Amino acid sequence: MFTEKYTEKVLEHFANPRNVGEIPDADGVGEVGNPACGDMMTFYIRVQDGRITDVKYKTFGCVAAIAVASVVSELAKGKTLEEAKALRNEDIARELGGLPKQKWHCSVLGAKALKEAILDYEARASGKPREKPARPKRKQACPECGVENPLTARFCMQCGAPLEVSCEA
Structure with missing residues (x-):
């Protein structure tokens, strides 16, 4: 049996997650999940003048998934849309002081959920809602x-x- 070793920062974000919740009338919403492990993340963003002014999220998942969502919410707040879209899973893992190899996918989910929320906002702002492809x-x-x-x-x-x-x- 293996045990995951988490950094103090991962454990801190897990025990005291920041920005948890929903923005009922969010400007953009992004939802992603990993069917293999069961992690689900939904990000809600508020945008003003091309900058993310508020971020909330709901996450169902493991220690790493919760810590990742918390850190992503902190990293995204105050950034321009382009800066936030450029956020990579490596940036997230580095901010947390690293993640166990088997939990790396959580950082990918966090970056993807934020990007999906931004793409949703951009589609709404352009007046052309995104068509989400039907998943088989x-x-x-x-x-x-x-x-x-x-x-x-x-x-x-x-x-x-x-x-x-x-x-x-």
């Missing part, structure tokens, strides 16, 4: 009980039977 349903039936599970699931969510993990997801 990627599921597999459990050989034991028949319940549909994500392709990336290793075990059935219903009965716990082992499943084949697909790289397609």
